[in-house]
Amino acid sequence: MENAQRTTLIALAGQPNMGKSTLFNLLTGLNQHVGNWAGKTVERREGSLTHDGQRFTLVDLPGTYSLTANSAEERIARDFILHEQPDVVIAVVNAANLERSLYLLAELVSLPAPVVVALNMMDVARQENILVEPEVLEAALGLPVIPMTATRAEGVRELFAAVQETLAGRRGLVARLPEIREDHRESLRVVLEAVQGYVPAPYPTAWAATKLLEGDEEITQQMRALLPAERWERVHQELMAHEDAFLAVATGRYEWIGRLVRAAVVRPRVGQIGLTERLDRWAAHPFWGLVILAAILGGVFWMTFQIGAPLQEWLDTQIIGRVSGWLAAALVSAPLWVQGLVLDGVMGGVGTVVTFLPILVIFFAVLGLLEDVGYMARAAYVMDRFMHLMGMHGKSFLPLFLGFGCNVPAVMGARVADSRAAQLLTILLAPLVPCTARLGVLAFLAPAFFGAAAAWVSWGLVMLSLGVLVLVGVVMSRTVFRGQRSAFVMEMPLYHIPNLRTIGLLVWQRSLSFLEKAGTTILVFSVVVWALAALPGGDLENSWLAGLGRWFEPVGLWMGLDWRLTVALLASFFAKENSIATLGVLFGSAEDAGLASTLAGIYSPASGLAFLTVSLLFIPCAATVAVIRQESGSWHWTLFSVALTLAISLAVGAGVYALAVWGGL
Template sequence: MSTIALLGQPNSGKSTVFNQLTGARQHVGNWPGKTVEKKDGSFSYNGVKYELVDLPGSYALSGNSDEEIITEDFIKSGKADLVCILVDASQLERSMYMVSEFASMGKPAILILNMMDVAEKQNKSIDADLLSSRLGIPVLPFTAAEGKEYGKLKELIVKELSDPHTLSSTPYLASGKESKGKKSADQLKAESETKFQWVSEMLDGVTKTKSEKYELSKFDRIAIRPVLGKFVTIGIILLAFLVAMIICIPFMSLGSMIPQYTSGPISDALTGWNVHPWLVSIFSLMIPNVIYFSLSMAAFVLGVNLVFGFLEEVGFLARAAYQFDGVLSKIGLQGKAVAPLLMGFGCTIGGSCGTRVMDNWGQKMLAMAAVWAIPCASIWAIVPVISGMFFPAWGTLLICLGILLYIFVMIFLVSKIFGKKLAPVESRTGMIMELPPYHKAHWKHILKESFFKALDIFLRALRTVTLISLLFWALSYSKSGAVEDSILYKVGTTIEPVTKFFGMGWRTFMAFLSSAFAKEAVLGVLNSVFIGDNSLLNATFNAKTSGADAGSLSTVMSNSVSKAEALAFMFAVTFNIPCVMALSTTYRESHSLKWTSRVAFFYFGSALILSCIVYHLASLFM
């Protein structure tokens, strides 16, 4: 099978071309031994299958980062039969630098002039034929987001595979060829100047060189202001989150009907056939809920990808990144992380899949770890209820304030503990980022991509959530339905001396455990362990329908739980692993079991330590 590689700088539209060509036939993983995302896939043309590899995006091929080394090695290895180089037609001179870097490798290539629509809008004309005759390889004017252009591209690829061309002109370097190993400052300067000189020669007469002044657009004049711009940015991201919620709510409520309407009938039918109660609870409780959870997740991913796809494509996310780079760079994150972080206040799943906009894997993983620290909407719904049982209104307010402040501590800890590995200090360079011109959004492309992503997440989530649910189910299963018969109870009461040290009795500890499963489950579980009118299993899976009676729960809880324990419990729940869906989204997005579990262990452990500290401190005063 022939292999085709995609090469291009960030923002050249490489991933759009990759997604459009491969559709759902793609595989995302990591390059062996590296924390750099590897995307490969395939497409068919006239009944023949072709392999496509998306090389990591970088501005140069000078071996300065893992991304650059991987790309260079891959091209040099000759594994690709053809390299498609993508350049941004609206910024041709600058993006042609990649071609000058590639030139000396002498491999077969074609040049794709992407974003022709933007270039045309800016009245930039490009003589593709002239450029092609100078370079000696085919040059294809292209708009990656237009589905109808791919026929031409595939046709060209196939033609070139049987009759390949290599660049006929390469930058003349004074040293004869590219210098190896560490280059001196003078060498670097000379080589890049020579390369840009070569680019100018290639483009002479190809484009009309205009030295017009750059004018900020009306919108940018507001969005880029130091203070006002920040408010505008936060406002737009929150609005985007709202839109994402509106998109996913119909799917979620539809999904919630699955357990609501099927649990009863399935349970009745299976019990009627004398099926073992063990299996009955799996089929009537667990499976409908797993489908519901996975569907909710997919709906979230769909909504978030739609709005994020839009914000990214029009060029807004780059402005947001510019605004917040200063603050976020202090914790090793790029400015771009601002959007997923803010989305985390709505939903950790949304925030986690929002990290797809980050430039590299390390940034993505670090951003996800930070998003986990942001209490989602469910927390803000639960905490006041629990707090209200023990504290007056002003106390609840103080607790919420305390939680808000602790977010900063948590993100600081995350950056200290994971930042060194995920975003090595030497790679934390000051911001150099292009702000792409505002584009019109190509909705068809955004819709298609979001849909594929959602479907993919749904199928994968089914597996992950089933597995974790089975585990929790086994722990909380009780033959009689009473809490006392579950493994969780037995383990819980056995280790109570230990959990007491961390500030929680076995009941609150159990609710703490369930909060790692789903935050919505916390009230249900509290209800079931304190009042015992509901099986633990039912409480966990049917959190919303089990109707936790806050009134009677309040009486019972405030009698058996001290204020200090309640306070410790609330903090522990808030900063625990967010939920099984966030956990599985993080795994799906990072493709790294190792890092997902590291982060999960960290959150679980630090929540316990936090609980311990809060409990013992609060005990001094309460």
């Protein structure tokens, strides 16, 4: 209990794309954990560190543009500050885009927690020829302002020195708060007088009165329930007489921001073009932007086969192969069922899946790099026209793009869509994006079936998947969702040098998560598959698994798939990597030629192409299905999603197989 009392609680607050997560990762490193806020699907990140002998707990609040309770993120951020009462709030702002950054700060300074301003991205400001004077900004704000470049770890020590001085009360600054526009100050005084003594803890009275004028629904409901009838009537009459009060509040904040910026920021000369604008002439161009996006996807596959494939082969032969050989020698006198369980069940399944790791690391690193450098918003922008064909806007491209990493966050990211129809459509389309697990299966088998052409085949299959996604989206938007459209409004962050530490931490966390899944879920499933393949008499052809596979085999034959490949597809429902784990169990782990080469020797390229096609489009994994149910709030839409992907994968797989056979593969 004594240690807990010495722990200082710090909240990290900031708008999206301010570098808040970079700072959080820099400070906490591996001493962090990720979950969800109680009762919410919004991610909660918490970490710890020790500085100068003092322990700190850092909570990374959701990125939000304001603290008005219009979204779950905004409620979480302000409720944490008000109810958990952190010792200090570090407000991360962008030195290269100070006007936008300071609006959230204008609300934070009205809350009771002390605030320290982390003036981040100073390097980006210099790159854009913007001069920000931290000392002037500190004097104008009345808050500690620490210039930083989190991507280079510059200013971190100074930031914590300012935090400790603030905690000790040595900074000696008094925050200058924004005021409501002058013509509504009397109205604020009337409301403030009416609610005096009735505002519940821990809400500051002046803050609650301002929120009433803003029309904050949550505070309005609370105060209506707490105020005596005559006082509420006075407040209600004042609000009705000044319905534009929310504009007066916002105008006061923007005037406050304007004074700060005029005092502390020197802009580049008129006509001077910054790096971001020069790069966006290509990256955000209607045609060249698409070419660049396609080239990036192609580059990922090139890297996978040029770098990932040799590493995968080395891991398979030098690590997994040697471990399997050592286990085979160690178990030579053990019962046959023990040898089968360990060599075929565990090593044949989990061992094969572990060799995916180099491929997944490449995908994780590229996605992290694109996000950290600021390119993701440009990808959404250039895809806006295509998204409109499906009744959505470019913002929905972001969760779909996340699907290349994992379909689970892609489905959860559908919340960025502005309408219920667009959210549902994004949720239904997200499973059609090939995730890293599916891409790992593709990268594992494509070289065996297609040799030097594997990269082109893989790129073509991914383009086919995305083409199917667009076609399905167009059809559904013009039938089920009636082609509803909405405007595309999105902030384009400035380009900046990526933080290799942040990207490395992201790769580490996701790789560790993959290995944990390999050691738990996939391990259990591999053992179950081995048991079904061995029982009842040890003969694979007469096993329970063979019986199950032959029951579904007539459907698989449309695509040139026998019962083994059909069972592998069914196994992918639990985890996409299970398809390879299942094949590893069925064909054994001790094959000298390796699993991929063994499959290529048994099945034709046409069957291999059909299997890969269906694998990319098949029903989503169980975790994704669970999230679809959670985000859609309906079993109807969940079952519709499963049925839709099943029908599409079988139809496209059968078509690809027929064309491949016709073409002589």
